[in-house]
Amino acid sequence: MTGRPTLTVSTDDPTPPYEQLRRQLSDLIEYGVLGPGERLPPLRQLASDLGLAVGTVARAYRELEVAGLIISRRGGGTRVAVNPRRASEEVLHERAAIFVRDARLLGADDEEIKSAVTRALGR
Amino acid sequence: MTGRPTLTVSTDDPTPPYEQLRRQLSDLIEYGVLGPGERLPPLRQLASDLGLAVGTVARAYRELEVAGLIISRRGGGTRVAVNPRRASEEVLHERAAIFVRDARLLGADDEEIKSAVTRALGR
DNA sequence: CAAGTTGTCTCAAGTAATTGACACAAAGGC
DNA sequence: GCCTTTGTGTCAATTACTTGAGACAACTTG
Structure with missing residues (x-):
């Protein structure tokens, strides 16, 4: 099972899209499906894949970065933190x-x- | 463990309060913690307990009623449906x-x- | 170095959810 | 029958979220 994780957003779910995304990515990192240093999709690509605005995906990424799970850099993309503090x-x-x-x-x-x-x- | 179920709403959770409530009640009914015919708290009481407006609790109740899980009657309160269609x-x-x-x-x-x-x- | 990629930021507009207050209708209790 | 309880409905105001567009800064690639 080498396929890339398929992120989804349901419009039936009253949970705001940025939060649905945040939870899925958080889970993927917690369970190690996304390993340290692994690259996340670019904002614009993920946004267009999911039918969301760039700002919405950006908010999910920002919250995950504040939580120390990922690291974003302009031009360099977004990656899972080296040591996502979460295991303990x-x-x-x-x-x-x-x-x-x-x-x-x-x-x-x-x-x-x-x-x-x-x-x-x-x- | 005869205590009544403690419903909670978290303001940290971006999920809208009416939806947090709906899920908890839906789970309680699905798992049989709330049995058929059992009475749910009056709108105003639950609203004041949780710090919500009456309309917010009413929305949760309304959606559960549309789903066939509960039945509301003016003056008669709200009760779990006789046969909450959900088991199957x-x-x-x-x-x-x-x-x-x-x-x-x-x-x-x-x-x-x-x-x-x-x-x-x-x- | 130049061009493309990518994250960050702002903005105005639109939508959804919540609130607080009030009135009303239907059922229950005395 | 009367009063209380309880769900239903409305309303205006507020807040949060999303969108789409655009501009900019920092990094990467050739």
Whole structure:
């Protein structure tokens, strides 16, 4: 499976396009599908492929750059950061937040959530 | 775990609040946490709990009603539909769409996707 | 060095979502 | 029957997002 990742944007999804893009690229980097130094499509190409304005794609890239996942340079294109800081704490905290949100959605209180984790830890 | 589900809306998430709400309620119904006939919070209460305008919560409810998941009646409140049509085809197609989207994001082409499913089927 | 590529920035216009307030209609509770 | 609750609808104002175009700066390629 050597094909390049296919990014998509759905107009049915009320999530703003720049955010849909940001999430997909963030996932690709987190899972290592896009490795350090790997090149991302040029703004204009990705924009035309997805039917978006350049500024919209630029916003997704900008937010990923602020997060330290990619690096953009004029004329040099955009590449995955050498060491996209994400493997450790950031992802852990994000996952913890998602877990707590989901648990609360299910109706669990703080005690139940903590004890469920303790149990999953195997005591 | 008898607590009531805790719905949340994040202002950090660019996803519009009405959509965040719609997804959470849809999930709760799909997973059966909210059973048929069960009452949802009144518009004004949920709106004030989440710091939203009544119209925003109303939009989430309206979309869920159009989808056949809940039923709203003036003065009677809003309840989970007797038979929220969702268990069968709709969920299946949604999951298939998500799988295909994820697979393409990973760089798989149509053939690879189909053969991966065949393989997962145990031949 | 010259030309092309690519990211950055600005701008005005249009669309979508949210808010807060209000009025109204239908159902439930006493 | 009356009052309260609750969903529905409208409205104007505000904010966020997107678009399309254009200009510019920095890097790459030949």
